[in-house]
Amino acid sequence: MSLDRQDKISWLAGVPLFASCDEETIERIADATGELVFTDGQAIVQQGQVGNGLYIVVSGSVRIVAGGGELARLGAGDFFGELAVIDQQPRNATAYAEGSTDCLALASWDLIALLERDSGLAMNLLRELARRLRRADAQLRH
Amino acid sequence: MVSARPAEALERGGPPFAPGRYDVLVVGSGPGGLQVSYYLSHLGIDHAVISADPGPGGMFRRYPFFQRLLSWTKPHTQLAHDSRAYERYDWNSLIAFEPEHRALMPGLMDGSSEFPSRAEMEAGLRLFVERMGLRVRYETAWQGTSRTDDGYVLHTTAGDYHSRVVIFAVGIAEPLLPDTPGIEHAAHYADTREAASYADKRLFIIGKQNSGFELASGLLQWASPIILASPRPAQLSVNLHSLGGVRARYIQPWEDAQLGGGVFMLDASIERIARHADGLAVHTRRSDTSEPFVAEVDEVIAASGFRAPLLDLENVGVSLFGRSGLPTMDNHYQSATAPGIYFAGTIGQAVSGLKKYGIPANSGAVHGHRYNGRLLVDDVAARWFGIERPRPEVAPEDVVGRLLASASSAPELWHQKSYLAHAISRDADGRIRDEGIVSLAGYVDASGPDGVAITVETDDEGDIHPAVYVRRRGRVDGDARLASSPLHEYDGVEHRAQLGSLIGDVLG
Amino acid sequence: MYQAEILDALAGLALFSDLDRPQLEAVAHTMSEEAFPAGQRILRQGFSGSGFFIILDGEVSVRVDGADVARLAKGDFFGEISLLLGEPPVADVVTLAPVKALQLAGPDLRAFLLTYPAVMYRMLQSVSRRLERANRRG
Numbered sequence: 001m002s003l004d005r006q007d008k009i010s011w012l013a014g015v016p017l018f019a020s021c022d023e024e025t026i027e028r029i030a031d032a033t034g035e036l037v038f039t040d041g042q043a044i045v046q047q048g049q050v051g052n053g054l055y056i057v058v059s060g061s062v063r064i065v066a067g068g069g070e071l072a073r074l075g076a077g078d079f080f081g082e083l084a085v086i087d088q089q090p091r092n093a094t095a096y097a098e099g100s101t102d103c104l105a106l107a108s109w110d111l112i113a114l115l116e117r118d119s120g121l122a123m124n125l126l127r128e129l130a131r132r133l134r135r136a137d138a139q140l141r142h
Numbered sequence: 143m144v145s146a147r148p149a150e151a152l153e154r155g156g157p158p159f160a161p162g163r164y165d166v167l168v169v170g171s172g173p174g175g176l177q178v179s180y181y182l183s184h185l186g187i188d189h190a191v192i193s194a195d196p197g198p199g200g201m202f203r204r205y206p207f208f209q210r211l212l213s214w215t216k217p218h219t220q221l222a223h224d225s226r227a228y229e230r231y232d233w234n235s236l237i238a239f240e241p242e243h244r245a246l247m248p249g250l251m252d253g254s255s256e257f258p259s260r261a262e263m264e265a266g267l268r269l270f271v272e273r274m275g276l277r278v279r280y281e282t283a284w285q286g287t288s289r290t291d292d293g294y295v296l297h298t299t300a301g302d303y304h305s306r307v308v309i310f311a312v313g314i315a316e317p318l319l320p321d322t323p324g325i326e327h328a329a330h331y332a333d334t335r336e337a338a339s340y341a342d343k344r345l346f347i348i349g350k351q352n353s354g355f356e357l358a359s360g361l362l363q364w365a366s367p368i369i370l371a372s373p374r375p376a377q378l379s380v381n382l383h384s385l386g387g388v389r390a391r392y393i394q395p396w397e398d399a400q401l402g403g404g405v406f407m408l409d410a411s412i413e414r415i416a417r418h419a420d421g422l423a424v425h426t427r428r429s430d431t432s433e434p435f436v437a438e439v440d441e442v443i444a445a446s447g448f449r450a451p452l453l454d455l456e457n458v459g460v461s462l463f464g465r466s467g468l469p470t471m472d473n474h475y476q477s478a479t480a481p482g483i484y485f486a487g488t489i490g491q492a493v494s495g496l497k498k499y500g501i502p503a504n505s506g507a508v509h510g511h512r513y514n515g516r517l518l519v520d521d522v523a524a525r526w527f528g529i530e531r532p533r534p535e536v537a538p539e540d541v542v543g544r545l546l547a548s549a550s551s552a553p554e555l556w557h558q559k560s561y562l563a564h565a566i567s568r569d570a571d572g573r574i575r576d577e578g579i580v581s582l583a584g585y586v587d588a589s590g591p592d593g594v595a596i597t598v599e600t601d602d603e604g605d606i607h608p609a610v611y612v613r614r615r616g617r618v619d620g621d622a623r624l625a626s627s628p629l630h631e632y633d634g635v636e637h638r639a640q641l642g643s644l645i646g647d648v649l650g
Numbered sequence: 651m652y653q654a655e656i657l658d659a660l661a662g663l664a665l666f667s668d669l670d671r672p673q674l675e676a677v678a679h680t681m682s683e684e685a686f687p688a689g690q691r692i693l694r695q696g697f698s699g700s701g702f703f704i705i706l707d708g709e710v711s712v713r714v715d716g717a718d719v720a721r722l723a724k725g726d727f728f729g730e731i732s733l734l735l736g737e738p739p740v741a742d743v744v745t746l747a748p749v750k751a752l753q754l755a756g757p758d759l760r761a762f763l764l765t766y767p768a769v770m771y772r773m774l775q776s777v778s779r780r781l782e783r784a785n786r787r788g
Binding site: 066067071082083087093116119122123125126127129130132133136140 | 714719730731734735737740760763764767770771773774775777778779780781782784785786787
C-alpha cells in the first residue's frame with residue numbers, strides 16, 4: 001500500500017498526536033515523512049542503536065520489546081521511537097513488525113524543528129509521554 | 143470573661159501588665175492580637191498584651207491611604223446581626239460569642255458604602271476593646287528576644303516579659319524596598335503624601351499589586367501620566383476567582399490603561415533610577431522583548447511590598463522564609479522550629495493549607511484571621527494548659543444534617559474555603575463526636591479516628607460546592623464533591639443522599 | 651538579597667537553563683514561594699486541585715500507599731504528570747526536612763509551558779528520561 005501526498009495529509013490530520021496542528025504544519029509533516037514497509041518479524045528499530053527518528057504506524061501492528069518482556073503493542077495512529085530523538089540516547093527497546101506493517105518515519109532533525117515551531121504539538125507529545133510514564137510506573141508496582 | 147489576677151501589681155494609675163512572668167504573652171494590638179486576646183480570655187487563660195502603638199487598630203491606624211477597605215460589611219441582609227450566619231456578610235467585625243457584642247461594625251458605618259473607611263474600621267476595633275474589657279499595655283515596644291530553659295524573654299521599652307508561650311500579631315507592615323540602584327530616589331508606599339501634592343506630576347509606581355493600584359486609584363485625578371511597572375502583568379481578582387489579585391475596588395487604573403486615559407501598565411524589571419535636572423529617569427528592561435525602556439518622570443513610589451517586623455526571632459530558632467520574612471508554621475500557627483512561639487493575624491497567611499487549584503485562603507485578610515485565631519488559641523489551650531476542646535456526642539441520624547447545615551451557612555467554611563472544615567468522628571467506643579471547626583490540612587494529613595470533614599471549595603472554573611473528606615483506617619484517600627447549587631443551599635434531599643452514601647460506612 | 655537568591659537558585663536548574671535573567675525574573679514572579687515544616691504532606695494522593703512544585707531547599711519522599719518509592723531534593727520538580735493528564739496525583743509527597751519550594755497553580759501550568767517552549771522541551775526530556783528508566787526496570 002503506498003500513500004500519495006494527499007493521502008498522507010488526510011491520514012496525518014487524524015493522528016491524535018497531531019490533533020492540534022494547523023494545516024500548514026500537517027503539510028510540513030507529510031513532506032518530511034517517508035513511508036516504510038516492514039515484513040512480519042522484522043525489527044524496525046533495534047535496542048542499542050543510535051536513534052534517527054520517530055515512527056508512526058499507518059497499518060499493521062508493532063510490538064515494543066525490552067529486557068525480554070513486551071512493553072507495548074501498537075496499532076494504526078500510534079507512534080514510537082521518540083525517546084531516542086528527544087534525549088539523544090541509544091534506543092532503549094526493539095520494535096518488531098507483526099504481520100506486514102506500514103509506517104511513516106520522521107527524521108530526528110525534522111521532529112525537533114517541528115517541536116520548536118509548534119508548541120501545541122510539543123504539549124501533545126509531552127502529554128502522551130506523561131500518560132505512558134504513569135502507566136509504566138503503575139505496572140512496576142504490580 | 144477576664145479572670146482576676148490576684149498578684150498583679152498595677153502601677154498606680156498606670157498601664158496594665160507590668161514587666162514580669164505571664165502564662166501567655168500577646169504582642170500587637172491590631173485585629174490579630176485583639177481577636178486572640180478575646181479567645182484567651184474566653185477560655186480563662188491569663189495573658190498580657192503589649193503593643194508599641196499608643197492605641198488599638200494596628201495597620202488600620204494608618205492604612206489604607208486613599209480608599210475604603212477591601213472588605214465589606216453589609217447592613218441589610220435577612221439575617222439578625224448577632225447571628226453566626228450574618229458573619230458571612232460582615233467581614234470586618236471581630237468575633238465575639240456574646241450576642242450583644244457581635245457585629246459591631248454595622249452600627250459604626252455611616253451607610254454611604256458597604257466598605258468601611260479606615261477611620262470606621264479603627265473605631266470598630268477600639269469599640270471591641272472597650273466592650274470586651276480587653277486590656278493592652280500600649281507604648282511598650284518589643285525590641286529583642288532571648289530564650290531560656292523555661293521559655294522566652296521579650297525585651298521591651300518597659301522591661302522584660304517572660305513566658306513559655308508568646309503570640310506575635312505584629313502584622314506585615316514594615317516597608318520593603320527592592321535593592322535597585324538609585325532606590326533612594328523613590329519613596330515607599332508607606333510615605334505617600336496627601337493626594338493633591340501629586341498634581342501635574344509624572345508618576346512611576348513600582349508594583350502592580352493592591353497597594354500600587356490603590357495609589358494609582360487615589361491619584362488618578364492628580365498625577366499624569368501614571369506608569370505602573372513590574373516584571374509580570376497585573377492579575378485581577380475577578381479573573382483569579384480569589385482575593386489573590388488586584389481587587390475590584392482598585393480596577394479603575396486598569397480600565398484607564400485599556401482606554402488610553404493616561405495610565406500605563408509596563409511589564410518590565412526595574413534596573414536603576416537616576417536623578418537629573420528635569421526629574422528622574424527609571425531604567426527598565428521589558429519582559430516581552432528584553433529591550434531597555436527608560437521612563438522620564440517626576441516621582442517614583444515603590445509599592446513593592448512589606449515584611450513582617452520579626453526582629454531577632456531567628457536567633458531563638460524561628461525559621462523564616464520568603465520576601466516578607468514570614469515564619470514556617472504548623473497548621474495551628476505555631477512556629478515549626480521554635481515551640482511556644484505562635485503567630486496571629488495576617489501572618490497566618492504563611493500557612494497555606496491545601497491551596498487547591500492555586501487558590502489561596504483568606505488568612506491574610508480581615509475576615510479569615512478571625513477564625514484561624516480560634517484554632518491557634520485552642521492549640522495553645524490544649525498543649526500548654528491542658529484545656530481540651532469539647533467533643534459533644536452526636537446522634538447518628540443527625541450527622542448528615544449537621545454537616546450540610548455547616549456547608550450551607552457556617553461562616554468559618556465560607557470565609558476560609560478549602561482551609562477550615564467541620565469534622566465529625568467515630569471513636570473506638572463507637573460513639574460519634576462533633577470535632578467542630580478544624581484545619582482541613584490538619585485533618586487530611588493526620589491520622590485519627592474514622593470520620594468525615596466537610597468544607598466549601600471553589601474549583602478553577604469558579605464553581606462553588608461542598609467538598610467531603612472521609613477518613614478510614616487512619617487515612618484520607620481522596621476528595622469527593624457534592625453538587626453545587628445556585629443559591630448555595632446544600633441541605634436538600636439530593637445533598638442528603640449524596641453525603642449519606644459517601645459516609646455510610648464510617649458514620650452510618 | 652532575597653530576590654537574587656531565588657533567581658540564582660532558578661538559574662541553576664536544568665529546567666530553566668535556556669532562559670535569560672529577565673525571563674527568570676518573570677518566572678519567579680509567576681510562582682509563589684512556600685515553606686513547609688518536616689513531615690508535611692505537599693502533594694496528596696487522590697486529591698483534586700494539585701499544583702506544580704520546584705524544591706529550592708530540603709528533601710521530600712514520594713510515597714505510594716504509604717511506601718517510599720523515591721526521594722527528591724533541591725532542584726527537583728514534581729506534580730507535572732498529574733497536571734498534564736488532568737488526573738489526581740498517584741503518590742503522596744511528604745517533606746523529610748523543612749522544605750522551601752516554588753509553587754505554580756495547577757491551572758497555570760499549561761499556559762506557563764506554552765509561554766516558555768524551551769522549558770516545555772526540558773520537561774519533555776525529563777519525562778522521556780524517566781520513561782526510559784521505567785521501561786528498563788520493567
